[in-house]
Amino acid sequence: MNDDIRKNMALFPIGIVMKLTDLTARQIRYYEQHELVMPARTGGNQRLYSFNDVSRLLEIKDLIEKGVNIAGIKQVLHTVSQDSDEATVITEQTENKRREMTDSQLHKMLKQQLINGKRPGQVSLIQGELSRFFH
DNA sequence: ATTCTAACA
DNA sequence: TGTTAGGA
Numbered sequence: 001m002n003d004d005i006r007k008n009m010a011l012f013p014i015g016i017v018m019k020l021t022d023l024t025a026r027q028i029r030y031y032e033q034h035e036l037v038m039p040a041r042t043g044g045n046q047r048l049y050s051f052n053d054v055s056r057l058l059e060i061k062d063l064i065e066k067g068v069n070i071a072g073i074k075q076v077l078h079t080v081s082q083d084s085d086e087a088t089v090i091t092e093q094t095e096n097k098r099r100e101m102t103d104s105q106l107h108k109m110l111k112q113q114l115i116n117g118k119r120p121g122q123v124s125l126i127q128g129e130l131s132r133f134f135h
Numbered sequence: 136a137t138t139c140t141a142a143c144a
Numbered sequence: 145t146g147t148t149a150g151g152a
Contacts, residue, residue, distance in 0.1 A: 046138055
């Protein structure tokens, strides 16, 4: 659906995104540094977010609240392609299914880490004490 | 009035 | 993450 071009159209500045997501500008920019979102820029170097960017940030916010760190969030959202034109629609539908799988896999990974404890060479996907309430 | 980058009593 | 300086 050509609806995706609208969802990917750069529309709002960071100020509006802050109200839409209840995230601070600091957090929004920080997530961008970690490539969790890459908004468009205006001629004046100002960020412009699309509907897709906003929903992405909402997903990120949700995971952060659940105690998942950047590394973990990347694994959950990495399969989601940044944009999608008509040629990418089919691919995206496939990836959406993969995303759902990844989501359930996340719980297994979290539980696995909580039970088996971190083993050498493996990066922790959880952070803080919230992880203790995750069983 | 808003947003941007860089940096930390 | 918060906050602030200094500039666009």
